[in-house]
Amino acid sequence: MGLVYTMPHEVSYYECDMSGQMTPSMLVAVAIKASEQQSEQLGRGTAYIHELGLNWIITEYEIQVKCLPSVGEKLTIKTEAISYNRFFCYRNFWILNEQGEELVSIQAIFALMNQETRKISRVQDVIIEPYESEAIKSIRRTANFLPVESFETTSLNILYYDIDENHHVNNAVYFTWMFAPLGLEFLSTHELLDSHIRFEKEVVYGDQPIVSFEKMNEGETVITKHEILVAGNVCSRGQMLWRKKEIK
Amino acid sequence: MGLVYTMPHEVSYYECDMSGQMTPSMLVAVAIKASEQQSEQLGRGTAYIHELGLNWIITEYEIQVKCLPSVGEKLTIKTEAISYNRFFCYRNFWILNEQGEELVSIQAIFALMNQETRKISRVQDVIIEPYESEAIKSIRRTANFLPVESFETTSLNILYYDIDENHHVNNAVYFTWMFAPLGLEFLSTHELLDSHIRFEKEVVYGDQPIVSFEKMNEGETVITKHEILVAGNVCSRGQMLWRKKEIK
Known part of the structure; x- marks a missing residue:
């Protein structure tokens, strides 16, 4: 199991639809912000990845919604890089309300794309080590x-x-x-x-x-x-x- | 001159374009958030306006950009409801960087729309008083x-x-x-x-x-x-x- 990173987030009106509920687009955007902050904290931010000629891309999202957050809600975004294999990194997110209740959970699959060839690149140990994720052999079936x-x-x-x-x-x-x-x-x-x-x-x-x-x-x-x-x-x-x- | 309201804002990657600069859409969305917060603080928030059968709408923006904010910048959004006449309210915004330098200024014109007729409604004293804006007779020419x-x-x-x-x-x-x-x-x-x-x-x-x-x-x-x-x-x-x- 990997290190857990926690980020507070207050929902702004412009992150919401006409009914005042957070849009799914903004939900994943805010989640990804939490993972980017964790990467910066661990010395594996965008600049580091770019220097290796790589970019992080997302290949899949699975999202379970108990209740979409509403405008003004003070959320906690928790994220953890769970595991990785040769090509894919599995990261989960949990979005909690002020009472600590889980509103949304997200399972995301990340990969590294070579900037020049635009093909998926192997996950290098030096990139992934600081997250303390579990190395696995299998490719997860969704x-x-x-x-x-x-x-x-x-x-x-x-x-x-x-x-x-x-x-x-x-x-x-x-x-x-x-x-x-x-x-x-x-x-x-x-x-x-x-x-x-x-x-x-x-x-x-x-x-x-x-x-x-x-x-x-x-x-x-x-x-x-x-x-x-x-x-x-x-x-x-x-x-x-x-x-x-x-x-x- | 009206009361000044100040809101901090840190620029997220999803508020930026591919070059990492804040988009004009997000710039005005964040500015409007500051004015909404001021209205809430003064007891003139959305619920109050809705109870009168009204909505705030924007009729005009003039924006001067010295430099668009970048991802990660810690901004201060300042806003002031400057003046108003029978139908229009004039509000300015200033977006400052961490050093207090002005990056962007916005002059916005607001009006109140009747929810049913969807026509512009007269500005009522009871709505506008708490902002301490100046009452003016003239309609500003842009x-x-x-x-x-x-x-x-x-x-x-x-x-x-x-x-x-x-x-x-x-x-x-x-x-x-x-x-x-x-x-x-x-x-x-x-x-x-x-x-x-x-x-x-x-x-x-x-x-x-x-x-x-x-x-x-x-x-x-x-x-x-x-x-x-x-x-x-x-x-x-x-x-x-x-x-x-x-x-x-």
């Missing part, structure tokens, strides 16, 4: 994505501010993209319970991405399946579980 | 916008998360929209010196906005003119002044 069968598609605009220092679309943007075709009526009446996103190919400025999605009712809940495609290739897959919001 | 003559247009997608609690596109989104057609090559090689945006009509979910823009070289600087249109009507006008970035 749930498979159901294929998007009967879909509608919407084209997306890549904006300058969607691009991050890795010169590709930032991982947090994909939530907004995947949710786009669900529309205001659905999004304002449903709450997200569970989210699983895999990033398979980078999307870069100048690409013309589209999002395809499919909605399936499952009793009390709704499953939505999402794919981001560029020129017919799947770049990212998502699957979300929703429940109708209780009217207050 | 610079006129040059017409966008020889333009290119790009269509925009309204995303669920662009909509704020006022049920219209949040003012901060317009910066991203206006800058969209400038493209990565221009935006990554130019720095914003000056920005003037006027909000004339709300844009709501389901609208199909387009942005038209024109670029004019003026010696060492570039002027860009922007209009956001819905069904042929101008909803917002912007004019920006840019300078080529020095290569470091």
